[in-house]
Amino acid sequence: MGFEDKRIAIVGGGLGGMSFLNAALYTGLKNVQLYEQAPQFGQVGAGVSITSNANRILDTFGLKESMTRNSSGQLPAYMEYHNYKTGEYVGQIEEFSEPPTRLLHRAHLLDSLKERIPESRLSLGKHLKTVDRNTAAGSAPYTLHFQDGSSTDADIVIGCDGIKSNVRRDMGLGDDPNYSGQVVYRGFVDYKDLPTETAQLLRRTVNFRGPKRHILILPIGNKDTQTDRAAVIGFMSEPIESWDTEGWMARSDIDSLHEHVRDWCPAVQDIIAGLKKGSPDDKMLKQALYVRDPLEKWYEMKADGQKDAGIILLGDSAHSTLPHQGQGTCMAIESGIALATVLRHWKGDSLEDAFKFYQNLRKPRTDRVTKTSYEAGKLASSDSPDQLDSTFNPDALMERMKWIMEYNVLEDLRIKGADVLDFQDSRL
Numbered sequence: 001m002g003f004e005d006k007r008i009a010i011v012g013g014g015l016g017g018m019s020f021l022n023a024a025l026y027t028g029l030k031n032v033q034l035y036e037q038a039p040q041f042g043q044v045g046a047g048v049s050i051t052s053n054a055n056r057i058l059d060t061f062g063l064k065e066s067m068t069r070n071s072s073g074q075l076p077a078y079m080e081y082h083n084y085k086t087g088e089y090v091g092q093i094e095e096f097s098e099p100p101t102r103l104l105h106r107a108h109l110l111d112s113l114k115e116r117i118p119e120s121r122l123s124l125g126k127h128l129k130t131v132d133r134n135t136a137a138g139s140a141p142y143t144l145h146f147q148d149g150s151s152t153d154a155d156i157v158i159g160c161d162g163i164k165s166n167v168r169r170d171m172g173l174g175d176d177p178n179y180s181g182q183v184v185y186r187g188f189v190d191y192k193d194l195p196t197e198t199a200q201l202l203r204r205t206v207n208f209r210g211p212k213r214h215i216l217i218l219p220i221g222n223k224d225t226q227t228d229r230a231a232v233i234g235f236m237s238e239p240i241e242s243w244d245t246e247g248w249m250a251r252s253d254i255d256s257l258h259e260h261v262r263d264w265c266p267a268v269q270d271i272i273a274g275l276k277k278g279s280p281d282d283k284m285l286k287q288a289l290y291v292r293d294p295l296e297k298w299y300e301m302k303a304d305g306q307k308d309a310g311i312i313l314l315g316d317s318a319h320s321t322l323p324h325q326g327q328g329t330c331m332a333i334e335s336g337i338a339l340a341t342v343l344r345h346w347k348g349d350s351l352e353d354a355f356k357f358y359q360n361l362r363k364p365r366t367d368r369v370t371k372t373s374y375e376a377g378k379l380a381s382s383d384s385p386d387q388l389d390s391t392f393n394p395d396a397l398m399e400r401m402k403w404i405m406e407y408n409v410l411e412d413l414r415i416k417g418a419d420v421l422d423f424q425d426s427r428l
Protein backbone atom coordinates (compact mmCIF):
# COMPACT_ATOMS: atom_id res chain seq x y z
CA MET A 1 0.00 0.00 0.00
CA GLY A 2 1.05 3.60 -0.44
CA PHE A 3 4.73 4.07 -1.09
CA GLU A 4 5.92 1.39 1.30
CA ASP A 5 8.58 -0.08 -1.03
CA LYS A 6 10.06 3.20 -2.27
CA ARG A 7 13.67 4.01 -1.44
CA ILE A 8 13.36 6.78 1.15
CA ALA A 9 16.50 8.76 2.09
CA ILE A 10 16.33 10.82 5.29
CA VAL A 11 18.93 13.60 5.39
CA GLY A 12 19.83 14.52 8.98
CA GLY A 13 19.78 12.43 12.13
CA GLY A 14 18.76 15.11 14.62
CA LEU A 15 15.56 15.00 16.61
CA GLY A 16 13.39 15.41 13.50
CA GLY A 17 15.15 12.79 11.35
CA MET A 18 15.25 10.25 14.15
CA SER A 19 11.58 10.86 14.95
CA PHE A 20 10.66 10.31 11.32
CA LEU A 21 12.75 7.12 11.18
CA ASN A 22 10.94 5.75 14.25
CA ALA A 23 7.62 6.61 12.64
CA ALA A 24 8.65 5.09 9.30
CA LEU A 25 9.64 1.76 10.83
CA TYR A 26 6.60 1.76 13.10
CA THR A 27 4.16 2.30 10.25
CA GLY A 28 5.89 -0.27 8.03
CA LEU A 29 7.84 1.71 5.41
CA LYS A 30 10.36 -0.88 4.30
CA ASN A 31 13.15 0.84 2.46
CA VAL A 32 14.28 3.74 4.64
CA GLN A 33 17.86 4.88 5.27
CA LEU A 34 19.06 7.84 7.36
CA TYR A 35 22.18 9.89 6.46
CA GLU A 36 23.73 12.03 9.21
CA GLN A 37 26.80 14.20 8.78
CA ALA A 38 28.23 13.61 12.27
CA PRO A 39 30.50 10.55 12.58
CA GLN A 40 28.60 9.55 15.71
CA PHE A 41 25.62 10.64 17.77
CA GLY A 42 27.16 13.14 20.19
CA GLN A 43 26.62 13.81 23.84
CA VAL A 44 26.43 17.58 23.31
CA GLY A 45 23.26 19.59 23.60
CA ALA A 46 20.98 21.20 26.10
CA GLY A 47 17.84 20.42 28.07
CA VAL A 48 14.61 19.93 26.14
CA SER A 49 11.00 19.76 27.12
CA ILE A 50 8.77 17.23 25.36
CA THR A 51 5.10 17.95 25.95
CA SER A 52 2.06 15.65 25.98
CA ASN A 53 1.17 16.14 22.29
CA ALA A 54 4.55 14.61 21.32
CA ASN A 55 4.87 12.16 24.21
CA ARG A 56 1.69 10.37 23.20
CA ILE A 57 3.33 9.65 19.83
CA LEU A 58 6.60 8.43 21.38
CA ASP A 59 4.55 6.20 23.69
CA THR A 60 2.82 4.75 20.62
CA PHE A 61 6.27 3.79 19.25
CA GLY A 62 6.89 1.89 22.53
CA LEU A 63 9.31 4.46 23.95
CA LYS A 64 7.40 5.26 27.15
CA GLU A 65 9.63 3.18 29.40
CA SER A 66 12.81 4.60 27.90
CA MET A 67 11.57 8.20 28.00
CA THR A 68 10.50 7.79 31.62
CA ARG A 69 13.92 6.36 32.49
CA ASN A 70 15.72 9.27 30.84
CA SER A 71 13.55 12.16 31.96
CA SER A 72 12.30 14.03 34.98
CA GLY A 73 9.01 12.19 35.43
CA GLN A 74 5.92 14.06 36.56
CA LEU A 75 6.71 17.47 38.08
CA PRO A 76 4.46 19.47 40.43
CA ALA A 77 3.51 21.99 37.70
CA TYR A 78 4.12 22.73 34.04
CA MET A 79 5.82 26.01 35.02
CA GLU A 80 6.24 28.17 38.10
CA TYR A 81 6.85 31.93 37.87
CA HIS A 82 9.06 33.87 40.31
CA ASN A 83 9.77 37.55 40.71
CA TYR A 84 13.17 38.25 39.19
CA LYS A 85 14.19 40.76 41.91
CA THR A 86 12.78 39.25 45.10
CA GLY A 87 12.60 35.61 44.01
CA GLU A 88 9.06 35.44 45.41
CA TYR A 89 6.58 32.96 43.97
CA VAL A 90 4.15 34.69 41.57
CA GLY A 91 2.00 31.83 40.26
CA GLN A 92 2.04 28.67 38.18
CA ILE A 93 0.60 26.85 35.20
CA GLU A 94 -0.65 23.32 35.85
CA GLU A 95 0.32 20.38 33.65
CA PHE A 96 -1.86 20.28 30.52
CA SER A 97 -2.75 16.68 29.76
CA GLU A 98 -1.53 13.10 29.81
CA PRO A 99 1.15 11.92 29.29
CA PRO A 100 2.87 14.74 31.18
CA THR A 101 5.75 16.89 29.96
CA ARG A 102 9.12 15.13 30.12
CA LEU A 103 12.32 17.11 30.60
CA LEU A 104 15.60 15.59 29.54
CA HIS A 105 19.00 16.18 27.98
CA ARG A 106 18.93 16.26 24.15
CA ALA A 107 21.48 13.41 24.04
CA HIS A 108 19.23 11.25 26.24
CA LEU A 109 16.27 11.99 23.99
CA LEU A 110 18.36 10.85 21.03
CA ASP A 111 19.26 7.69 23.01
CA SER A 112 15.55 6.94 23.39
CA LEU A 113 14.91 7.64 19.71
CA LYS A 114 17.76 5.25 18.80
CA GLU A 115 16.53 2.45 21.02
CA ARG A 116 14.35 0.67 18.42
CA ILE A 117 16.38 1.53 15.35
CA PRO A 118 18.62 -1.20 13.81
CA GLU A 119 22.18 0.13 13.33
CA SER A 120 21.98 -0.85 9.67
CA ARG A 121 19.43 1.94 9.04
CA LEU A 122 21.89 4.64 10.11
CA SER A 123 24.64 5.93 7.82
CA LEU A 124 26.87 8.26 9.83
CA GLY A 125 29.61 10.60 8.59
CA LYS A 126 27.50 11.42 5.52
CA HIS A 127 27.40 15.17 4.89
CA LEU A 128 24.99 15.82 2.02
CA LYS A 129 26.36 18.23 -0.57
CA THR A 130 23.87 18.07 -3.46
CA VAL A 131 20.95 16.12 -4.83
CA ASP A 132 20.90 15.26 -8.55
CA ARG A 133 17.49 15.19 -10.23
CA ASN A 134 18.20 12.44 -12.77
CA THR A 135 16.64 12.48 -16.21
CA ALA A 136 18.25 9.53 -17.98
CA ALA A 137 15.91 6.63 -18.76
CA GLY A 138 16.21 3.82 -16.23
CA SER A 139 18.08 5.89 -13.66
CA ALA A 140 16.86 6.47 -10.10
CA PRO A 141 14.88 9.71 -9.66
CA TYR A 142 17.46 11.18 -7.28
CA THR A 143 21.13 10.70 -6.45
CA LEU A 144 22.44 12.14 -3.19
CA HIS A 145 26.11 13.14 -3.14
CA PHE A 146 28.02 13.22 0.12
CA GLN A 147 31.19 15.06 1.08
CA ASP A 148 33.17 11.83 1.48
CA GLY A 149 32.69 11.16 -2.26
CA SER A 150 30.02 8.49 -1.84
CA SER A 151 26.51 8.71 -3.28
CA THR A 152 23.18 6.92 -3.02
CA ASP A 153 19.98 6.67 -5.05
CA ALA A 154 16.50 7.46 -3.75
CA ASP A 155 12.87 7.80 -4.86
CA ILE A 156 11.83 10.05 -2.00
CA VAL A 157 14.14 12.45 -0.11
CA ILE A 158 13.15 13.80 3.32
CA GLY A 159 15.17 16.88 4.31
CA CYS A 160 15.52 16.78 8.11
CA ASP A 161 18.76 18.75 8.16
CA GLY A 162 17.69 21.57 10.44
CA ILE A 163 17.27 25.33 10.15
CA LYS A 164 20.33 25.72 7.88
CA SER A 165 19.13 22.90 5.62
CA ASN A 166 21.15 22.06 2.51
CA VAL A 167 18.18 20.17 1.08
CA ARG A 168 16.05 23.29 1.39
CA ARG A 169 18.75 25.42 -0.26
CA ASP A 170 19.07 22.81 -3.00
CA MET A 171 15.33 23.18 -3.62
CA GLY A 172 15.87 26.91 -4.19
CA LEU A 173 14.19 27.86 -0.91
CA GLY A 174 17.22 29.34 0.87
CA ASP A 175 15.62 32.49 2.26
CA ASP A 176 17.24 34.59 4.97
CA PRO A 177 16.47 33.66 8.56
CA ASN A 178 15.24 36.44 10.89
CA TYR A 179 17.12 37.39 14.05
CA SER A 180 14.64 37.40 16.95
CA GLY A 181 16.46 40.09 18.97
CA GLN A 182 17.36 37.51 21.59
CA VAL A 183 20.30 35.31 22.37
CA VAL A 184 20.05 32.32 24.59
CA TYR A 185 22.64 31.19 27.15
CA ARG A 186 22.47 27.47 27.90
CA GLY A 187 24.22 25.43 30.57
CA PHE A 188 23.72 22.98 33.42
CA VAL A 189 24.04 23.20 37.18
CA ASP A 190 24.56 20.16 39.41
CA TYR A 191 22.24 20.27 42.39
CA LYS A 192 25.22 19.66 44.68
CA ASP A 193 26.64 23.00 43.49
CA LEU A 194 23.64 24.93 44.84
CA PRO A 195 22.62 25.91 48.38
CA THR A 196 19.95 23.47 49.67
CA GLU A 197 17.05 25.91 49.43
CA THR A 198 17.86 26.94 45.85
CA ALA A 199 18.43 23.30 44.86
CA GLN A 200 14.96 22.46 46.18
CA LEU A 201 13.40 25.37 44.29
CA LEU A 202 15.09 24.32 41.04
CA ARG A 203 13.67 20.79 41.25
CA ARG A 204 10.67 22.49 39.63
CA THR A 205 10.35 24.19 36.25
CA VAL A 206 10.92 27.81 37.20
CA ASN A 207 10.77 31.00 35.17
CA PHE A 208 12.33 34.22 36.52
CA ARG A 209 10.68 36.89 34.36
CA GLY A 210 12.69 40.09 34.05
CA PRO A 211 12.75 43.18 31.82
CA LYS A 212 12.90 41.89 28.21
CA ARG A 213 14.71 38.82 29.42
CA HIS A 214 14.05 35.74 31.48
CA ILE A 215 15.79 32.73 32.93
CA LEU A 216 14.09 29.38 32.63
CA ILE A 217 15.14 26.35 34.66
CA LEU A 218 14.29 22.85 33.46
CA PRO A 219 14.94 20.13 36.05
CA ILE A 220 16.04 17.42 33.61
CA GLY A 221 16.76 13.71 34.07
CA ASN A 222 16.22 11.89 37.35
CA LYS A 223 17.97 10.75 40.49
CA ASP A 224 17.64 7.00 39.79
CA THR A 225 19.80 7.19 36.68
CA GLN A 226 21.95 10.00 38.12
CA THR A 227 21.06 12.18 35.16
CA ASP A 228 19.36 14.89 37.22
CA ARG A 229 20.59 18.45 36.71
CA ALA A 230 19.11 21.92 36.43
CA ALA A 231 19.25 22.98 32.78
CA VAL A 232 19.64 26.77 32.65
CA ILE A 233 18.18 28.62 29.67
CA GLY A 234 18.70 32.39 29.79
CA PHE A 235 16.86 34.38 27.10
CA MET A 236 18.50 37.81 26.87
CA SER A 237 17.84 40.74 24.52
CA GLU A 238 21.05 41.64 22.72
CA PRO A 239 21.53 43.56 19.46
CA ILE A 240 22.92 41.36 16.72
CA GLU A 241 25.79 43.86 16.23
CA SER A 242 27.26 42.60 19.52
CA TRP A 243 27.47 39.11 18.02
CA ASP A 244 31.04 38.57 16.95
CA THR A 245 31.18 35.02 15.63
CA GLU A 246 30.36 33.71 12.17
CA GLY A 247 27.98 30.96 13.25
CA TRP A 248 24.93 31.30 15.49
CA MET A 249 26.50 29.36 18.30
CA ALA A 250 29.54 30.07 20.46
CA ARG A 251 31.11 29.37 23.85
CA SER A 252 30.63 32.52 25.89
CA ASP A 253 31.85 33.74 29.28
CA ILE A 254 29.34 33.00 32.04
CA ASP A 255 30.06 36.59 33.14
CA SER A 256 28.42 37.82 29.98
CA LEU A 257 25.12 36.25 31.16
CA HIS A 258 25.83 37.55 34.67
CA GLU A 259 26.01 41.13 33.32
CA HIS A 260 22.32 40.88 32.41
CA VAL A 261 21.17 39.65 35.82
CA ARG A 262 23.54 41.22 38.36
CA ASP A 263 20.73 42.84 40.36
CA TRP A 264 18.40 39.81 40.22
CA CYS A 265 17.39 37.72 43.26
CA PRO A 266 19.75 35.51 45.34
CA ALA A 267 18.52 32.29 43.65
CA VAL A 268 19.67 33.66 40.28
CA GLN A 269 23.05 34.57 41.79
CA ASP A 270 23.26 30.96 43.08
CA ILE A 271 22.59 29.75 39.54
CA ILE A 272 25.46 31.85 38.15
CA ALA A 273 27.79 30.55 40.89
CA GLY A 274 26.63 26.96 40.19
CA LEU A 275 27.27 27.36 36.46
CA LYS A 276 30.82 28.53 37.23
CA LYS A 277 31.48 25.62 39.59
CA GLY A 278 30.50 23.16 36.86
CA SER A 279 32.47 24.80 34.05
CA PRO A 280 36.27 24.43 34.06
CA ASP A 281 36.75 27.38 31.66
CA ASP A 282 33.96 29.60 33.07
CA LYS A 283 32.16 29.39 29.74
CA MET A 284 28.73 28.27 28.57
CA LEU A 285 26.86 27.90 25.29
CA LYS A 286 25.48 31.05 23.69
CA GLN A 287 23.22 30.97 20.66
CA ALA A 288 21.64 33.71 18.57
CA LEU A 289 17.95 32.87 18.12
CA TYR A 290 16.87 32.85 14.50
CA VAL A 291 13.62 31.77 12.93
CA ARG A 292 12.39 31.59 9.35
CA ASP A 293 9.04 32.84 8.12
CA PRO A 294 6.69 29.94 7.35
CA LEU A 295 7.31 28.39 3.93
CA GLU A 296 4.53 28.31 1.33
CA LYS A 297 5.44 24.89 -0.02
CA TRP A 298 7.40 22.16 1.74
CA TYR A 299 8.02 19.88 -1.23
CA GLU A 300 9.06 19.60 -4.86
CA MET A 301 8.07 16.93 -7.38
CA LYS A 302 10.12 15.40 -10.17
CA ALA A 303 9.95 17.89 -13.08
CA ASP A 304 9.49 15.05 -15.60
CA GLY A 305 6.10 14.20 -14.07
CA GLN A 306 7.15 10.93 -12.45
CA LYS A 307 4.28 10.34 -10.02
CA ASP A 308 6.07 8.59 -7.20
CA ALA A 309 9.23 10.63 -6.70
CA GLY A 310 9.74 13.84 -4.76
CA ILE A 311 11.59 15.78 -2.07
CA ILE A 312 10.00 17.08 1.13
CA LEU A 313 11.17 18.95 4.24
CA LEU A 314 10.45 18.01 7.85
CA GLY A 315 11.37 19.61 11.19
CA ASP A 316 13.23 22.93 11.44
CA SER A 317 14.04 22.86 7.71
CA ALA A 318 10.30 23.31 7.03
CA HIS A 319 8.78 24.80 10.18
CA SER A 320 11.31 26.35 12.53
CA THR A 321 9.95 28.20 15.54
CA LEU A 322 11.29 30.19 18.46
CA PRO A 323 11.58 27.95 21.51
CA HIS A 324 9.25 29.92 23.81
CA GLN A 325 6.54 27.23 23.79
CA GLY A 326 9.06 24.36 23.71
CA GLN A 327 7.61 23.02 20.45
CA GLY A 328 10.32 22.73 17.73
CA THR A 329 11.08 19.08 18.44
CA CYS A 330 7.48 18.32 19.40
CA MET A 331 6.31 19.63 16.00
CA ALA A 332 8.96 17.48 14.27
CA ILE A 333 7.71 14.42 16.19
CA GLU A 334 4.12 15.16 15.13
CA SER A 335 5.16 15.81 11.53
CA GLY A 336 7.20 12.59 11.53
CA ILE A 337 4.27 10.31 12.34
CA ALA A 338 1.98 12.27 10.02
CA LEU A 339 4.30 11.99 7.01
CA ALA A 340 5.16 8.32 7.63
CA THR A 341 1.47 7.44 7.98
CA VAL A 342 0.54 9.28 4.79
CA LEU A 343 3.36 7.63 2.82
CA ARG A 344 2.53 4.16 4.13
CA HIS A 345 -1.27 4.25 3.91
CA TRP A 346 -1.97 6.51 0.92
CA LYS A 347 -4.73 4.94 -1.23
CA GLY A 348 -3.77 6.50 -4.56
CA ASP A 349 -0.59 6.52 -6.59
CA SER A 350 0.16 10.26 -6.74
CA LEU A 351 2.94 11.21 -4.34
CA GLU A 352 2.15 14.87 -4.99
CA ASP A 353 -1.40 14.39 -3.69
CA ALA A 354 0.01 12.61 -0.64
CA PHE A 355 2.50 15.44 0.01
CA LYS A 356 -0.29 18.02 -0.44
CA PHE A 357 -2.54 16.23 2.03
CA TYR A 358 0.32 16.00 4.54
CA GLN A 359 1.21 19.67 4.18
CA ASN A 360 -2.45 20.77 4.48
CA LEU A 361 -2.75 18.72 7.65
CA ARG A 362 0.40 20.08 9.26
CA LYS A 363 1.02 23.61 8.00
CA PRO A 364 -1.86 25.48 9.67
CA ARG A 365 -0.72 24.07 13.01
CA THR A 366 3.02 24.64 12.59
CA ASP A 367 2.43 28.17 11.21
CA ARG A 368 0.31 28.95 14.26
CA VAL A 369 2.98 27.56 16.59
CA THR A 370 5.60 29.74 14.86
CA LYS A 371 3.40 32.83 15.24
CA THR A 372 2.33 32.21 18.83
CA SER A 373 5.90 31.39 19.89
CA TYR A 374 6.92 34.97 18.99
CA GLU A 375 4.11 36.23 21.22
CA ALA A 376 4.95 33.75 24.00
CA GLY A 377 8.51 35.09 24.00
CA LYS A 378 7.16 38.54 24.77
CA LEU A 379 4.93 37.22 27.56
CA ALA A 380 7.71 35.09 29.04
CA SER A 381 9.77 38.24 29.55
CA SER A 382 8.12 41.58 30.13
CA ASP A 383 8.43 45.17 28.95
CA SER A 384 7.27 46.45 32.32
CA PRO A 385 8.50 43.97 34.91
CA ASP A 386 7.41 46.07 37.88
CA GLN A 387 3.78 45.41 37.02
CA LEU A 388 4.43 41.73 36.42
CA ASP A 389 2.99 40.31 39.59
CA SER A 390 -0.25 42.29 39.48
CA THR A 391 -0.96 41.47 35.83
CA PHE A 392 0.13 37.84 35.90
CA ASN A 393 -2.69 35.59 34.75
CA PRO A 394 -1.79 31.88 34.70
CA ASP A 395 -5.24 30.85 33.44
CA ALA A 396 -4.84 33.06 30.35
CA LEU A 397 -1.34 31.67 29.70
CA MET A 398 -2.64 28.14 30.02
CA GLU A 399 -5.60 28.85 27.77
CA ARG A 400 -3.15 30.17 25.12
CA MET A 401 -1.33 26.85 24.95
CA LYS A 402 -4.05 24.23 25.50
CA TRP A 403 -4.63 23.78 21.78
CA ILE A 404 -0.99 22.72 21.39
CA MET A 405 -0.80 20.17 24.18
CA GLU A 406 -4.24 18.58 23.86
CA TYR A 407 -3.92 17.90 20.14
CA ASN A 408 -3.70 14.29 18.97
CA VAL A 409 -2.19 14.01 15.49
CA LEU A 410 -3.25 10.36 15.15
CA GLU A 411 -6.89 11.26 15.70
CA ASP A 412 -6.59 14.13 13.22
CA LEU A 413 -5.10 11.76 10.62
CA ARG A 414 -7.94 9.30 11.11
CA ILE A 415 -10.61 11.98 10.72
CA LYS A 416 -9.13 14.05 7.89
CA GLY A 417 -7.64 11.02 6.15
CA ALA A 418 -10.81 8.91 6.22
CA ASP A 419 -11.22 9.06 2.42
CA VAL A 420 -7.60 9.00 1.29
CA LEU A 421 -5.83 6.72 3.77
CA ASP A 422 -6.33 3.00 4.13
CA PHE A 423 -5.79 1.95 7.74
CA GLN A 424 -6.72 -1.72 7.22
CA ASP A 425 -3.34 -3.19 8.12
CA SER A 426 -2.32 -0.26 10.32
CA ARG A 427 -0.81 -0.48 13.82
CA LEU A 428 -2.06 3.01 14.67
Ligand SMILES: Cc1cc2nc3c(=O)[nH]c(=O)nc-3n(C[C@H](O)[C@H](O)[C@H](O)COP(=O)(O)OP(=O)(O)OC[C@H]3O[C@@H](n4cnc5c(N)ncnc54)[C@H](O)[C@@H]3O)c2cc1C
Nearest residue numbers: 012014015016037049128161162315316323326328329330
Ligand atom coordinates in the same frame (compact mmCIF):
# COMPACT_ATOMS: atom_id res chain seq x y z
C1 LIG B 1 17.23 27.47 22.96
C2 LIG B 1 16.40 26.39 22.37
C3 LIG B 1 15.59 25.60 23.19
C4 LIG B 1 14.77 24.64 22.63
N1 LIG B 1 13.97 23.92 23.46
C5 LIG B 1 13.07 23.06 22.93
C6 LIG B 1 12.18 22.32 23.78
O1 LIG B 1 12.24 22.44 25.00
N2 LIG B 1 11.28 21.49 23.19
C7 LIG B 1 11.20 21.34 21.84
O2 LIG B 1 10.33 20.60 21.36
N3 LIG B 1 12.05 21.99 21.02
C8 LIG B 1 12.98 22.85 21.52
N4 LIG B 1 13.84 23.51 20.69
C9 LIG B 1 13.76 23.30 19.24
C10 LIG B 1 14.53 22.08 18.79
O3 LIG B 1 15.85 22.11 19.24
C11 LIG B 1 14.49 21.98 17.26
O4 LIG B 1 13.22 22.27 16.79
C12 LIG B 1 14.84 20.57 16.82
O5 LIG B 1 16.15 20.25 17.22
C13 LIG B 1 14.69 20.45 15.31
O6 LIG B 1 15.07 19.18 14.90
P1 LIG B 1 15.62 18.95 13.41
O7 LIG B 1 15.91 17.50 13.33
O8 LIG B 1 14.71 19.58 12.44
O9 LIG B 1 16.95 19.78 13.36
P2 LIG B 1 18.31 19.49 14.15
O10 LIG B 1 18.01 18.94 15.51
O11 LIG B 1 19.09 20.73 14.02
O12 LIG B 1 19.00 18.32 13.36
C14 LIG B 1 19.51 18.49 12.07
C15 LIG B 1 20.44 17.32 11.83
O13 LIG B 1 20.84 17.32 10.47
C16 LIG B 1 22.22 17.12 10.41
N5 LIG B 1 22.67 17.78 9.17
C17 LIG B 1 22.70 19.10 8.89
N6 LIG B 1 23.16 19.32 7.65
C18 LIG B 1 23.42 18.10 7.13
C19 LIG B 1 23.91 17.67 5.87
N7 LIG B 1 24.20 18.55 4.91
N8 LIG B 1 24.07 16.34 5.65
C20 LIG B 1 23.76 15.44 6.61
N9 LIG B 1 23.29 15.79 7.83
C21 LIG B 1 23.11 17.10 8.08
C22 LIG B 1 22.77 17.76 11.66
O14 LIG B 1 24.05 17.26 12.00
C23 LIG B 1 21.71 17.39 12.67
O15 LIG B 1 21.95 16.15 13.26
C24 LIG B 1 14.73 24.44 21.24
C25 LIG B 1 15.56 25.19 20.40
C26 LIG B 1 16.40 26.16 20.96
C27 LIG B 1 17.27 26.97 20.06
